[in-house]
Amino acid sequence: MGALETVKSLFTKNLRQSGIYLAFVAIIILFSFLTDGILLRPQNVTNIVVQNSYVLILAIGMVIVIIAGHIDLSVGSVVAFTGAVAGVLTVRQGLPWWVGVLGALVIGAVVGAWQGYWVAFVGIPAFIVTLAGMLIFRGATMVTLGNTQISPFPDAFRNIASGYVNGWLGGNGIDVFTLVIGAVGVVGFAVSQWRSRRARIAYQQVVDSMPMFIGRIVLMAVVAMAFAWELAKYKGLPIVLIILAVLILVYSAIAKRSVFGRHVYSIGGNLNAAMLSGIKVKWVNFWIFVNMGVLSGLAGVVFTARLNLANPKAGSGFELDAIAACFIGGAAVTGGVGTVIGTIIGGLIIGVMNNGMSIMGVGIDYQQAIKGLVLLLAVAFDVYNKRRAGASR
Amino acid sequence: MSDDILEMRSITKTFPGVKALQDVSLSVARGEIHAICGENGAGKSTLMKVLSGVYPHGTYEGEIYFDGELCEFASIRASEDRGIVIIHQELALNPLLSIAENIFVGNEQSSRGFIDWNKTNAEAAKLLERVGLHENPVTRIADIGVGKQQLVEIAKALSKRVKLLILDEPTSALNDEDSAHLLGLLRQLREQGITSIMISHKLNEIAAIADSTTIIRDGKTIETLDMGRDDVSEDRIIRGMVGRDLEHRFPEHTSNVGAEVLRIEDWTVHHPIQHERLVVNEANITVRRGEIVGLAGLMGAGRTELAMSVFGRSYGANITGRVYKDGQEVHLHTVSDAISAGIAYATEDRKRYGLNLIEDVKRNISVAGLRKLSRRGWVNDNEETKVAQEYRVSMNIKAPSVLALAGKLSGGNQQKVVLSKWIFADPDVLILDEPTRGIDVGAKYEIYTIINRMADAGKAVIFISSELPELLGMCDRIYAMSAGRITGEVPRERATQETLMQYMTKVKD
Numbered sequence: 028m029g030a031l032e033t034v035k036s037l038f039t040k041n042l043r044q045s046g047i048y049l050a051f052v053a054i055i056i057l058f059s060f061l062t063d064g065i066l067l068r069p070q071n072v073t074n075i076v077v078q079n080s081y082v083l084i085l086a087i088g089m090v091i092v093i094i095a096g097h098i099d100l101s102v103g104s105v106v107a108f109t110g111a112v113a114g115v116l117t118v119r120q121g122l123p124w125w126v127g128v129l130g131a132l133v134i135g136a137v138v139g140a141w142q143g144y145w146v147a148f149v150g151i152p153a154f155i156v157t158l159a160g161m162l163i164f165r166g167a168t169m170v171t172l173g174n175t176q177i178s179p180f181p182d183a184f185r186n187i188a189s190g191y192v193n194g195w196l197g198g199n200g201i202d203v204f205t206l207v208i209g210a211v212g213v214v215g216f217a218v219s220q221w222r223s224r225r226a227r228i229a230y231q232q233v234v235d236s237m238p239m240f241i242g243r244i245v246l247m248a249v250v251a252m253a254f255a256w257e258l259a260k261y262k263g264l265p266i267v268l269i270i271l272a273v274l275i276l277v278y279s280a281i282a283k284r285s286v287f288g289r290h291v292y293s294i295g296g297n298l299n300a301a302m303l304s305g306i307k308v309k310w311v312n313f314w315i316f317v318n319m320g321v322l323s324g325l326a327g328v329v330f331t332a333r334l335n336l337a338n339p340k341a342g343s344g345f346e347l348d349a350i351a352a353c354f355i356g357g358a359a360v361t362g363g364v365g366t367v368i369g370t371i372i373g374g375l376i377i378g379v380m381n382n383g384m385s386i387m388g389v390g391i392d393y394q395q396a397i398k399g400l401v402l403l404l405a406v407a408f409d410v411y412n413k414r415r416a417g418a419s420r
Numbered sequence: 421m422s423d424d425i426l427e428m429r430s431i432t433k434t435f436p437g438v439k440a441l442q443d444v445s446l447s448v449a450r451g452e453i454h455a456i457c458g459e460n461g462a463g464k465s466t467l468m469k470v471l472s473g474v475y476p477h478g479t480y481e482g483e484i485y486f487d488g489e490l491c492e493f494a495s496i497r498a499s500e501d502r503g504i505v506i507i508h509q510e511l512a513l514n515p516l517l518s519i520a521e522n523i524f525v526g527n528e529q530s531s532r533g534f535i536d537w538n539k540t541n542a543e544a545a546k547l548l549e550r551v552g553l554h555e556n557p558v559t560r561i562a563d564i565g566v567g568k569q570q571l572v573e574i575a576k577a578l579s580k581r582v583k584l585l586i587l588d589e590p591t592s593a594l595n596d597e598d599s600a601h602l603l604g605l606l607r608q609l610r611e612q613g614i615t616s617i618m619i620s621h622k623l624n625e626i627a628a629i630a631d632s633t634t635i636i637r638d639g640k641t642i643e644t645l646d647m648g649r650d651d652v653s654e655d656r657i658i659r660g661m662v663g664r665d666l667e668h669r670f671p672e673h674t675s676n677v678g679a680e681v682l683r684i685e686d687w688t689v690h691h692p693i694q695h696e697r698l699v700v701n702e703a704n705i706t707v708r709r710g711e712i713v714g715l716a717g718l719m720g721a722g723r724t725e726l727a728m729s730v731f732g733r734s735y736g737a738n739i740t741g742r743v744y745k746d747g748q749e750v751h752l753h754t755v756s757d758a759i760s761a762g763i764a765y766a767t768e769d770r771k772r773y774g775l776n777l778i779e780d781v782k783r784n785i786s787v788a789g790l791r792k793l794s795r796r797g798w799v800n801d802n803e804e805t806k807v808a809q810e811y812r813v814s815m816n817i818k819a820p821s822v823l824a825l826a827g828k829l830s831g832g833n834q835q836k837v838v839l840s841k842w843i844f845a846d847p848d849v850l851i852l853d854e855p856t857r858g859i860d861v862g863a864k865y866e867i868y869t870i871i872n873r874m875a876d877a878g879k880a881v882i883f884i885s886s887e888l889p890e891l892l893g894m895c896d897r898i899y900a901m902s903a904g905r906i907t908g909e910v911p912r913e914r915a916t917q918e919t920l921m922q923y924m925t926k927v928k929d
Contacts, residue, residue, distance in 0.1 A: 230802040284801060286794050293787055296776035303734060303765065303773050304788040304841070305756040363778050 046408065047357055051372050051379075058383030065386050066379070069261035072254070077188065077333065079378035080267045081106065081326040083371055085349035086356075087278050088322035090370040093353045094282075095315050096295040096362030097146065097153035101138075101160030102323045102349060106342030107168040109135050109327030114177035114337030117184050124183040132324040138164060139320020140313070147312035161346070169339045177337040186266060188333035193263030201256075202263035209255025212272075213248040220244060267329055274322075279367045291315065295362030351398070352377060355405040376401070424485075425450040425584060425615050431470055431482035433463075440466045441480070442639045448584070453606055453616045455630035455647075457623070458661055459718075459886065463639040464619045468586050472506040473499040486584070503583030507573045509592060513561045520544035520557035523576045547575040551605055566694065567598025574605065585609065586617045591625060592720045593697075603629050621718045623654040623925050635660035654925070655918075662888060662917035670893035671865065673872040677896065678709030680747070681880040682763070682849045687741035689722075689729045689904075695737055699725045701904035703741075707849060707880040712871065714895035715884040716920050722904040723884045724768055727851045731765035732758035745848075759788060762848035766838050768857060768884070770831070774838040777827030781819050782808035784826045784837050788845040811840040816866060832863025839870055850874055851882040856890065868894060888917045900924045 058066045065071060085102050092099045109131035117127035138160070145156040196203040220240070227234050234240070258264060282288040290311045293301040302308050326345070331337050356373025358365030377398060384394045426448040433441040441463045448454045456464050470480050473493030484491045486502055493499040496506075513522045520541045529540040544557035553571040555564060561572065570590060577585055587606075591599040599622075606616050606629060620626055626633055627647070635642040635657065642660050645652045682705075689700035700722045707713045717723045728735035730743060732755035743750050745761050752758040758765070767773035775784055785808045786793055793804050808822040815836045819829055826837055835855060842850060852871065856864045871894065875881050885891050891898050898915050900908040900923030908923030 226802050230806050232802070232805060280798075284799050286790050286797050286799055289783065289787070289790060289799060292779065292783070293776055296779050297772075299773045300776055301787070303731075303755060303767060305732075305754075305759040305845075306787070307754070307756060359778075363776065 047355070047369055047372050047376075050405075051376055054376055054379055054383075058379060058386075062383055062386045066383055067257070069257045071382065071386075072257045073261045073265060075375070075378050075382050076268050076271070077265055078382070079374060080188070080271055081330040081333070082345060082348045082352065082378070083271060083374045084274060084322055084326040084329065085345055086352040086370045086374045087274055087367055088319040089346075089349040090353045090356070090358055090365045090367060091278070091282065091291055091315055092153070092319055093350070093358045093360075094295045094362060094365045095291045095312065096298065097312070097315070098350065099142075099153065099157045099160075099316070099319050100346050101142065101157040101164060102319065102326070103342040103345040103347075104161045104164035104168065105135060105138050105320065105323035106327040106330055106345055107337075107339065108138070108164040108171065109324040110331035110337045110341050111168045111171040111177070111339075113184070113328055113331055114180070115171060118177045118180060118337075124181055124187075127184055128187070128328050131328045132321055135320040135322070135324020135327065136317055137320070138323070139317040142320070143313035143316030146316060147309040153316075165339075165343075168341075172337060172339050174339065176339075179335050180332060180337075185332050185335055187270075188267050188329045190266045191263040192266060192269070198259070200260070202259040205259040205264040206252075206255055208264055209252050209259075212255075213251050216247060216251075217244050267333075270325075270329070275367060275371055282367050287311065287314070292363060295359075295364070297363070348374075348377060351402045354409075355402060357409060359409070360406070373405075423450045424448060425487060426471075427485040428467070428471065429483045429485070431467065431480055431484075433466055433470055433475065433480040440639055441470070444482075444636065444639070444641045446634055446641065447644070448615060448617060449632070451610060451613055451615055452631035453610055453618060453629055455626040455633040456617060456619045456636060457621065457626060457633060457657060458636035459888070462636045462661075464636055465588060466639075467636065468506060468588060468617070468619065471499070472496055472504055472586060474506075500580050503581055504586070505577040505580055505582045505584070506586040507570075507577060507588065507590065509589040511566075511569050511573055513569055513572060515562035516560060518558045518560055519548070519555060519564070519572050519575075522561055522572060523547060523557075523579050525576075527579065543579070544575070547578050548572075550578060551575045552601070552608075565598070566697075567594045567601065570594065570598070570602060571605070574609075582614060584615045584617065586619075588619045589621065589719070590618065591620065591622060599625070621720075621925065622927065623657055624927060626657065627652070627654055633657060637661060655922075658918055658921045658925070662921055670890075671869050671872055673875070673894075675710055675712060675875055675896045677711045678878065680706055680708050681745065682707045683744040684726075684730060685742045685744070687726065687730065687743075688739070689725055689736035690738040692735065692737045698904050699736060700729065703901070703904075703906045705882075705899060705906065707882055709848075709878050709880055710875050711897065712875050712881045712883055712895045714891035714898035715882060715901060716886075716888060716891055716898055716924055717901035718886070718924050720903075721901040721924065723901050724853055725904075726901070727765055727853055727882065727884060730758070731755060731763060731851065734765075759845060759847070762846075763851065764788070764842035764845055764847035764849070765851040766842050766853060766855060768854035770834050770838055775826045775834060777825065779826060780823045781812070781817065781826055781829070781837055782822040785811055785822075785840045785844055788841050792844075792846075807844065808840075811844065815840050815870065830859075830863075832859035832866070835859055835863070835867060836870075839867070843874065847879065849880045849882065851884070853884045854886065855883070856885070856887070864890075888920055891915075891920070892917065900926075902926050 089099060089102065112134045113127035113131040116122050116130045117124055142156050142160050145151045146153045192204060193202050196207060224234050224240060290306045293304065293306055294308055294311060298308065330341060352374035353365060353370050354360070355376055356365070356369035358370065380398065380401065381394060384397065424447045428444065428446040431441050431444045444463070444467055446467065458464050469475050471484060473496045476494045477492035486504065491502065514525070523544050524540055529536050529543060541557045548555060548557060551571045551574050553568055553575065555568060561569060590602055594602065603625060609616065618630065630647050632644055632646050633652065634644045645656070684703060684705045687700055687703040688698065691697040691699050703726055715723045725735050729739050730752065732752050733739055734755055743752060750761050752761055771777060782805055786804050790799060793800055793807065805822060811817065812819065812822055817836045818833050826834060829837065856867050871881055871883065883891065883895055892915055896912050898910050898920060899906050900920050902924050907926045910919060
């Protein structure tokens with residue numbers, strides 16, 4: 028089989044997955060032109076990641092919620108609430124930064140357990156439970172803050188969102204450490220791919236041809252190193268990017284390879300069949316919401332740290348961005364379908380569009396409308412694909 | 421010739437891959453009560469759906485003459501306009517609306533676009549009087565029992581100036597008193613000149629009320645009996661229902677029966693919504709190692725309900741009774757309890773309860789046995805693929821690969837995936853609910869072979885089926901159920917279709 032045909036078959040075989048990557052690349056190229064290259068400047072690349080980090084963190088939890096066939100409308104309010112708790116602990120009580128972080132995560136978990144209880148054990152639709160949560164925790168935020176704002180936060184706390192790992196290995200204007208981390212990541216990726224390829228061969232399964240395999244790794248390496256290069260030229264490696272990378276790796280693995288992840292897909296794909304296959308549906312649903320709560324707490328910390336401010340209006344509308352990221356990234360409204368990596372790309376598509384349009388000076392009014400259209404088109408594409416594939420559902 | 425209100429001539433209806441009706445003819449005389457009986461899946465309901473326009477003209481072959489005119493109904497609406505009204509087994513009432521609103525839904529009593537409530541309720545009251553239901557028309561449907569709801573359905577039919585009333589299993593959900601009332605009402609309607617067609621499994625009712633009975637078997641009309649003249653007994657009807665040649669062949673098999681594995685004692689289950697209704701009534705069942713035990717019964721006998729309630733209480737309410745596994749009493753409160761205790765249940769409804777259709781074959785096979793493929797919560801993907809491929813070969817699942825979506829396979833292959841799932845979970849007791857429903861003859865044979873293989877491997881198999889020849893060909897012992905009770909237990913040597921059908925239609929001891 029010729030290389031071209033191989034590439035072609037790779038795309039058509041999994042158009043739904045590759046479609047989102049192609050769209051992402053196309054949008055980056057489009058906005059690079061429209062912004063005269065500003066989009067890809069080192070500072071801007073760093074900005075896109077940092078600006079969207081909290082929505083991406085939320086989207087990771089959200090996609091698991093959506094795969095299981097639920098929705099969570101409360102995450103914006105929970106971001107505000109946990110941020111407020113972190114503010115009270117670190118600023119008003121003067122406790123160390125890590126107490127604030129821990130407090131926010133624990134409160135997030137408690138909030139998640141509360142919502143999970145109603146969804147899983149009482150059987151109230153998540154839409155209702157989290158709509159109520161949206162109001163409840165917005166109210167709780169105001170009570171916690173006493174209708175004022177909390178600011179400024181200690182530097183150690185702010186570093187979580189705006190700090191960089193920089194200069195550990197020196198470098199003249201270009202941070203060597205960032206490049207080393209990038210290289211380590213690339214090597215790690217190559218090694219893990221190689222090992223999984225070996226395992227697949229050992230189990231006598233089909234694998235990509237060698238040139239194809241190497242091509243893919245080289246492509247990944249080039250993209251990753253180019254990205255690291257951009258970061259290194261600016262301020263180095265943002266701490267929040269490290270957090271995000273760890274989350275993506277861990278949650279991709281959970282979704283793909285853990286028993287818990289499998290159960291989530293089963294529940295979303297066919298609830299009755301999952302129940303009759305012995306899956307403890309109630310507990311899985313419960314933990315899905317606890318997890319969402321913890322990630323909301325983390326997003327709350329990152330957002331508060333970035334703004335250097337805990338305020339009662341924080342996080343409003345975040346739930347919609349997170350949900351949009353999931354659907355643009357290929358999750359199905361009916362549940363059972365979706366990936367963590369797709370969701371991240373979906374979130375970045377929104378991020379790049381926001382950023383690009385802002386640089387171009389497009390008003391916030393048009394931005395909203397355009398984002399809405401992109402969401403609609405992405406899901407329409409998905410529906411079209413499914414119909415063409417003739418999946419009997 | 422007598423005055424026929426309805427004549428259906430050589431109706432043939434085909435579904436993809438299945439001929440549901442083949443050259444069926446039916447004549448119904450004006451003003452009679454005409455019963456239709458036959459086994460599950462014989463084609464009774466399909467025939468009535470053709471008649472009432474659920475399957476519109478053009479989707480079937482043959483002709484329908486009603487009141488002497490050729491009818492080509494495009495929809496239910498069209499047949500209702502002619503005075504043909506069908507009342508389905510599952511009542512189609514809105515529980516949150518009032519009796520009057522339900523009677524006139526789609527036929528609202530209005531003037532200038534606004535509902536005339538006085539007229540609605542007054543008309544409803546008149547209709548209720550005719551069916552002998554003494555309830556206020558503004559009462560909500562949810563607040564009256566099933567028996568009364570059935571009467572509301574009939575009142576609704578009367579409001580449409582019904583000439584031919586079709587009732588699909590009207591008494592299957594009713595208690596004796598309500599059934600008697602309903603049958604009395606049908607007689608009354610007959611006096612008013614309304615013709616009825618009644619599909620029923622209850623032969624005593626048919627014998628009591630019907631003027632003539634048409635028997636349908638395997639999508640063909642077998643005979644029409646004149647109940648008055650021929651002095652037709654219940655046995656006579658049973659013979660008509662089952663009297664066919666064994667058309668399927670079964671693989672040769674001798675079971676090697678061992679010790680008792682599962683015993684169910686005094687198992688009683690109530691309906692999950694209508695708590696007062698008994699669905700399974702003091703059932704007792706035992707199964708031994710290597711044995712294939714059949715569970716026969718007509719629709720609504722409670723076979724699936726019995727199986728699912730034992731399988732971790734996945735059906736029913738107020739369940740009482742005891743389950744013994746290998747002589748030890750076990751308490752199976754959840755499905756995972758049941759699986760841990762070594763029980764598996766393969767559902768009769770693959771698509772709704774058995775498979776994740778948007779997931780691949782591999783993951784559908786592994787889902788109930790993931791514990792065996794994982795360590796500390798992490799699944800070994802490659803091992804999983806290996807297992808799935810082994811099953812694809814050993815069960816002869818025809819799929820392009822184990823990564824094909826379950827929803828894209830044919831019925832028979834989907835069933836093999838479901839069976840693979842449960843065999844991989846490695847149970848001691850395998851409950852198979854209608855494992856051959858909706859699959860072709862060749863695939864059936866393969867499924868039979870798999871079932872025999874399971875029994876040979878020492879598993880106890882409970883085989884629920886509506887096809888009697890299948891049970892006779894496969895099982896070592898057969899229980900018959902009727903109205904929630906185990907009404908008979910027959911060893912293979914003594915089992916015939918007639919004896920089973922007798923037990924299956926027995927109403928009370």
